[in-house]
Amino acid sequence: MPRIPNRTILNAYQQDPLLPLLFQECRSLSLAKNELRWLRDRAVQVAQLNLAKRTVRSKYFIGWRGLLRSMCRARSRGLPLQYILGDQPFGNLDIRCKRGVLIPRPETETFTFHAASLILHDMLKNGRSPTENRATCLRILDLCTGTGCISLLLHALIAPHVQRTSILGVDISATAIGLARKNLIYNIRRGYLSDTALMDITFRQGNVLDIHDIFGSSIHTGPPDVIISNPPYISQKSFRDGTTTRSVRRFEPRIALVPPKGEYMSELPLNRQEDIFYYHILSLSFRLKTSLVVLECGDRLQGTRVAALCNDLASEFEQVGNLHICIWPAADESMTGGDLQYSEPCVVIVQRYG
Amino acid sequence: MFRSLHLTPYIKFKRPFPTPHHPPTPRLFTLSALSLANKALPPRLKIEDADVIISYLKGTGPGGQKINKTNSAVQLIHKPTGVVVKSQATRSRSQNEKIARQILADKVEQLLHGDQSRAAIKADRARKKKASKMKKSRRKYRELEDGNESPGAEEHDAQDVNDPNEGEALGAEEQSPHQLPSQQHVQQEQK
Numbered sequence: 001m002p003r004i005p006n007r008t009i010l011n012a013y014q015q016d017p018l019l020p021l022l023f024q025e026c027r028s029l030s031l032a033k034n035e036l037r038w039l040r041d042r043a044v045q046v047a048q049l050n051l052a053k054r055t056v057r058s059k060y061f062i063g064w065r066g067l068l069r070s071m072c073r074a075r076s077r078g079l080p081l082q083y084i085l086g087d088q089p090f091g092n093l094d095i096r097c098k099r100g101v102l103i104p105r106p107e108t109e110t111f112t113f114h115a116a117s118l119i120l121h122d123m124l125k126n127g128r129s130p131t132e133n134r135a136t137c138l139r140i141l142d143l144c145t146g147t148g149c150i151s152l153l154l155h156a157l158i159a160p161h162v163q164r165t166s167i168l169g170v171d172i173s174a175t176a177i178g179l180a181r182k183n184l185i186y187n188i189r190r191g192y193l194s195d196t197a198l199m200d201i202t203f204r205q206g207n208v209l210d211i212h213d214i215f216g217s218s219i220h221t222g223p224p225d226v227i228i229s230n231p232p233y234i235s236q237k238s239f240r241d242g243t244t245t246r247s248v249r250r251f252e253p254r255i256a257l258v259p260p261k262g263e264y265m266s267e268l269p270l271n272r273q274e275d276i277f278y279y280h281i282l283s284l285s286f287r288l289k290t291s292l293v294v295l296e297c298g299d300r301l302q303g304t305r306v307a308a309l310c311n312d313l314a315s316e317f318e319q320v321g322n323l324h325i326c327i328w329p330a331a332d333e334s335m336t337g338g339d340l341q342y343s344e345p346c347v348v349i350v351q352r353y354g
Numbered sequence: 355m356f357r358s359l360h361l362t363p364y365i366k367f368k369r370p371f372p373t374p375h376h377p378p379t380p381r382l383f384t385l386s387a388l389s390l391a392n393k394a395l396p397p398r399l400k401i402e403d404a405d406v407i408i409s410y411l412k413g414t415g416p417g418g419q420k421i422n423k424t425n426s427a428v429q430l431i432h433k434p435t436g437v438v439v440k441s442q443a444t445r446s447r448s449q450n451e452k453i454a455r456q457i458l459a460d461k462v463e464q465l466l467h468g469d470q471s472r473a474a475i476k477a478d479r480a481r482k483k484k485a486s487k488m489k490k491s492r493r494k495y496r497e498l499e500d501g502n503e504s505p506g507a508e509e510h511d512a513q514d515v516n517d518p519n520e521g522e523a524l525g526a527e528e529q530s531p532h533q534l535p536s537q538q539h540v541q542q543e544q545k
Contacts (some may be wrong), residue, residue, distance in 0.1 A: 026424075030442070031424070031425050034424075034425070034442060035424060038445060080422050080424075081422075081424045082422070082424075088445070089444070089445050089446030089447070089448070089449065091448055092448060102419070103422055105417070105418055105419065105422070105423070106410065106417075106423060106426050106447055107417055107418050108418075109447060110410065230419075232419070233418075233419065234419055234420060238420065243416055243420055244419075244420045244421070245420065245421050245422065247422055248419070248420065248421065248422050252422070256419075257419050296418070298416075298418055298419065298420065299416065343416040344416065344417055344418075345416075345417055345418030345419075
């Protein structure tokens with residue numbers, strides 16, 4: 001990480017004495033200013049709430065300036081902004097965030113929008129749905145759901161256009177499932193989600209790597225039409241070598257970032273540990289004859305590896321039908337930052353016809 | 355004690371939020387401002403989705419789970435005119451996009467219609483409103499000054515006027531007190 005020149009820090013200090021604190025994490029003046037503005041807005045809001053509750057007289061009362069200062073100090077230690085503020089906008093929703101659960105990323109937001117448009121245009125409008133009765137009730141399985149952001153946003157985008165939807169979110173962490181349920185109720189109460197979401201969306205604790213566990217759960221609601229997932233995809237190496245930032249390494253749960261070592265690896269035809277989730281999800285999708293699979297990958301190399309893995313697996317299972325595998329967003333040579341583009345996350349989309 | 359009382363209006367003013375104990379007093383609007391606002395603005399220019407390139411600032415290297423980005427800036431490029439607009443006002447990407455679209459519509463319209471565009475008319479109205487407000491306040495202070503001066507001036511004038519007249523008045527008065535009792539005496543005597 002390049003050192004920030006003293007002149008820049010001094011300049012920032014003259015604008016606001018709290019800016020140098022934020023510089024430690026933001027590394028740029030415009031971002032630091034933005035974060036300071038968001039933090040100040042929240043501090044004022046919280047102080048106002050305290051004032052309304054008439055806790056002013058108690059000795060634990062802190063004014064908004066004190067609150068803001070402590071927030072900035074926490075941020076300078078690397079605590080993610082979303083954990084300090086307690087929420088993160090995701091599409092039109094507001095997702096609560098809490099220590100121990102991965103924060104929704106803006107890339108995931110883009111991918112979810114794309115997945116929703118795929119579902120609406122390709123599957124329903126063109127009548128590519130494999131069986132007739134499936135069109136009436138759309139079943140979506142969201143594996144490694146975390147805060148439940150993908151499930152909730154998909155419901156918000158799709159439910160108005162489909163007769164019935166049923167979305168199941170699965171995660172191994174009990175904290176994540178608790179938070180996802182809280183997010184569901186919170187967003188309904190705020191009016192961002194329709195009331196039917198309470199019936200349509202369910203969250204359940206389960207291990208994606210344990211095939212019996214996950215297979216049993218999906219049978220319960222019927223085979224899904226769509227599987228979407230943002231599984232842990234960071235390799236041990238890139239978790240340690242500095243590609244993963246300090247803030248993520250220290251404060252976000254490792255279980256949501258790096259796939260576990262051990263017994264899951266031994267019998268699989270894989271040589272990379274970070275891909276094991278994709279193996280399990282893809283083989284599950286072939287077993288259940290899912291018509292659309294959307295998988296988020298860390299970079300384009302991993303995307304091509306997953307696409308190849310999908311081809312290998314397809315030959316093992318019979319009656320897979322016509323598969324269309326693609327990586328989105330498509331590699332674009334004309335775009336600026338050619339090399340950098342390959343290190344950006346992407347999604348592998350597997351569509352199955354007939 | 356008096357000092358603290360004296361400072362209270364300033365403290366109230368510096369508070370960043372209105373407290374429940376001190377609700378803001380309702381503002382009074384004059385008729386002229388209302389009539390100006392009543393005229394409908396021309397409708398906002400509708401920009402086709404096909405003409406806009408949306409970029410979420412790509413080419414910035416690794417992201418996803420590895421990095422927790424708080425910056426969700428949205429950049430819009432209007433293909434036919436080449437206008438570029440960027441917004442990073444809020445943390446929400448969709449909100450930023452909405453804001454950027456509004457700014458883009460205003461900019462493109464200004465480019466196309468010039469003085470007849472919505473933004474230009476809006477700015478023009480704001481300027482006129484401000485000018486009339488300034489004029490009013492100037493008039494008010496002038497009247498206040500005049501008002502303050504005139505009572506003082508009247509008193510002063512009255513004294514000034516009295517002073518030169520005093521000679522005559524005194525002269526006139528000197529006669530009357532002498533006259534009056536004499537008249538009274540005459541009247542009493544007549545009775």
